[in-house]
Amino acid sequence: MKNKLLIILLLVVSNLAFGINVKSISKAEFRALDIERTQIIESNKVPSLFYKSNGESVAIDLLSRNFNELPEIFIHFNDTIISVATSGYLIIDNMNAGEHSMEIYQKDGDEKFQLLNKTFKFKEKEPLIKNDAVVLGMLLLLLALIFKTEASNIPFFKKFYGIVPALLLCYFLPAFLNTFGVISSDESNLYFVASRYLLPASLVLLCLNIDIEGIRRLGPKALIMFFTATIGIVIGGPIALWLVSRISPDILDDEIWRGLATVAGSWIGGGANQTAMKEIYGASDQLFSAMIVVDVFVANVFMSLLLFGTGYNKKINKFFKADDSAIESLKNKMESFQKKMAKVATFKDLMLLIALSFTAIGLAHFLSNIISPAVSDWLVSIKDTSPMTSVLLTSFGSGFFWLVVFSTLFGIILSFTKAREFEGIGASKLGTIFLYILVATIGMKMDIKELINNWGVFKFLISVGLIWITIHALFLLIVAKIIKAPFFYVAVGSQANIGGAASAPVVAAAFSPSLAPVGVLLAVLGYAVGTFGAIACAFMMQYLSVAS
Secondary structure, three states: OHHHHHHHHOOOOOHHHHHEEEEEOOHHHHOOOOOOOOOEEEEEOOOOOEHHHOOEEEEHOOOOOOOOOOOOOOOOOOOOEEEEEEOOOEEOOOOOOOOEEEEEEEEEEEEEEEEEEEEEEEEOOOOEEEEEEHHHHHHHHHHHHHHHHHOOOOHHHHHHHOOOOHHHHHHHHHHHHHHOOEEEEEOOOOHHHHHHHHHHHHHHHHHHOOOHHHOOOOHHHHHHHHHHHHHHHHHHHHHHHHHHHHOOHOOOOOOOOHHHHHHHHHHOOOOOHHHHHHHHHHHHHHHHHHHHHHHHHHHHHHHHHHHHHHOOOOHHHHHOOOOOHHHHHHHHHHHHHHHHOOOOOOOOHHHHHHHHHHHHHHHHHHHHHHHHHHHHHHOOOOOOOOHHHHHOOOHHOOOOHHHHHHHHHHHHHHHOHHHHHHHOOOOOHHHHHHHHHHHHHOOOOOOOHHHOOHHHHHHHHHHHHHHHHHHHHHHHHHHHHHOOOHHHHHHHHHHHHHHHOOOOHHHHHOHHHHHHHHHHHHHHHHHHHHHHHHHHEEEEEHHHHHHH
C-alpha cells in the first residue's frame, strides 16, 4: 500500500489537512450565530461562489427545503463522507480557498434521498469590478491601447513589439487584472458569451473568403503535424508520470493516473472528452478540480510560447529548412482578394453582414440544440449494450462540438456564394476583432497569484504537466525538422489538440487572419479523435501505476 499522505496533501482531497470542520448545530445555536463572521444560506439557495471577506464560516439551513425532521444525514464534502445527527442546521468552518463539492442526503435502506448537491468556489475577497458591462469596456480599452501602441512609431514600442507579440499582451493583461482582484472570471459571463456567440460568428466571417483549393495545396504536412501533436500527448503523459515518480514514488497512486487521463482528454479533444475521461475512470470531483488547474495553467503557458514564437516565424522556418511558400501563397492570395474587393462600407452592407453572420450562428445553435441532445440520449441508451462505443463517441453529444461544426460549415458554404464579396467591407477584420475579444476573456480566467500560493500543493502535478507538454513539443520539433514543416503547422497542429476550437484559430490568425480557418478545421478533427487518444494514454499511465 502506497503512502497516501503525500497524495492527499497534493490534491487537497482531505478536509483534515486544512482543518475543515462540518458539523450540525441546534436551532438555538443557529439563531445565535455571529452574522459578521458567518454566511447564512438556505439550502435551496446555495450560491456557486463564496467570499471569505463576507464571513469565514458558512451556515446552511436544510429545513428551508421543507423537511420537518432530519434525524440523520450524510454529508459528502469533497471526498469525505460524514454521518451526523442534526436538527436541520449545518455549519462549515475553516474552509480553504478553492473549489469544493458538497452532497447532502438521507438514506432509507438502499434508497437515497438527496437534499443538496452543489459545487462551489471559496475565494478570499470580492473583485473590485463585478459589472460585466464595465469589464467588457475595460477589455476593449486594453485591446485598443495594445494595437494603438503596436502601430506607434515610438522607438520603445517598436522594439517592445518586435520581441513580444501583441496577441500575447491581449491574453496576459486581462490575466493580471484577474490575478490582482480588479475583475473576476468567476463573476463574469463574458467568456461564455464570447465562446458561444462571438467565436461562432468569427468562424463564419473568417470562412467567408476561405480558399478551399489553397488549403488543399498546403499538402499533407498540416495533418502530419496534427497527428504528431496527438502522439506526443499520448506518449508524453506516461513518460512524464514515470519521470516524476523517480523523485516522488507516491505519485504512482491508483488515483493520480485517473486525474491525468482527464487532462489527456482535454488536450487531445476538448471539454467533452475531458468529462468523458472523468466518467470512464472515476476521477473524484476534488481530483478533477486539481487537474483542471494543471490543464489550464500548462496549456496557457504553452499557448503563450506559441504566440511568442509567431514573432520569430521566419527564423524558426529557417532552422527547420522549411518551405512556407504554399502558406505565403494562400496568405497573399487572400490579402489580394481583400484588396480587390475592398470598398467603402455602407450602412446597408454592414447591416447585411451582421445579419448574415448572426443568422448563421442562430441556425447553428438551433441545429446544435436538436442534434446534441438526440445524440446524447442515444449514447445513454447504448451505454449498457455497447459501453465502449458510448464512451468513444462522447464528443458527438457535446453541444459546443456541433456549434463549431455548423458555424464552420455555414461559413464554407457561404464562401461559394456572393456573400464572399463581404470580405471587401472587412468581414475577416470583424471576425478577427471577435477572436481578440475571446482571447481577452480566456486570459481573464487565469489567476497567477492563486497558482503561486498553491505551488506547494500542485508542484508535483504541474511538474508532470510541464514535462508532458515538453515531450509533446519535442515530438513536434523533431518531426518538423525531419519533414521540413513550417512553424505554422507546428503551432496550429499543437493548438488544435491542446486548445481546441477556442484557441486554434487564434494562433492561426496570429500568422494571418486569412489562415484562421485552417486552425478551425484541425480543431474539429481533434474533437473526433480526442477520446480515442486519451484512452490509449490512460491505459499506459494505468499500467505504470499498477506495475509499480
